[in-house]
Amino acid sequence: MEFDFLLPDGTKLKKKYTYKLAFRQLVDGIPHKTLNLQTVTVELPVGKGKKKIQLIDTTGLIDGIHNREEVRKAMSQTLSAILDSDVVLHIIDGSAVNRKDLLSSPSDVDYQIAKFAQSKKGYAILVNKMDLPEAKEGLKSIEREFHGNLIIPISALFKRGFKEVKTFVAYNI
């Protein structure tokens, strides 16, 4: 899999990853591991044919002003990517809903993003980590709070909900 990286200073890089290496290097329990836009080009079946789409992974957004400049720059890159994209998949950690720590979700920024991205034809909220028991309540709460939006429960870890996400994306491009 080839990734295109766009750093906040405008630098572009290409890097090839196996799934294993991508998982090891790009996924982390500590927030703000990703400080750039990382793009993979994937083919999606649309109707009888296929369509190439660019899937962009961004830095996560948090409330307030982050104390690290690189994180602030990366977050501004995320906002631009939202504006420039046809489809926005807003991922919320379903297992962190109403948790009492800094990473609890949804936070103010999630509501702001929902408003900001609603002008898009293709806007969906993906409630992730549905494999964890506490995500059940989380999903219910998000369905209540973000009523009127398309909400798709997923587990990125176990590839649950991917069919629904692909159908949604194919329909909106």
Ligand SMILES: Nc1nc2c(ncn2[C@@H]2O[C@H](COP(=O)(O)OP(=O)(O)O)[C@@H](O)[C@H]2O)c(=O)[nH]1
């Ligand atoms: N249980 C569970 N953990 C997940 C799932 N998706 C991601 N994680 C974990 O959540 C943490 C953050 O994942 P990451 O992809 O780095 O999220 P990011 O910070 O939003 O980029 C990592 O420890 C992942 O292994 C999921 O569907 N289920």
Ligand SMILES: [Mg+2]
């Ligand atoms: Mg990431």
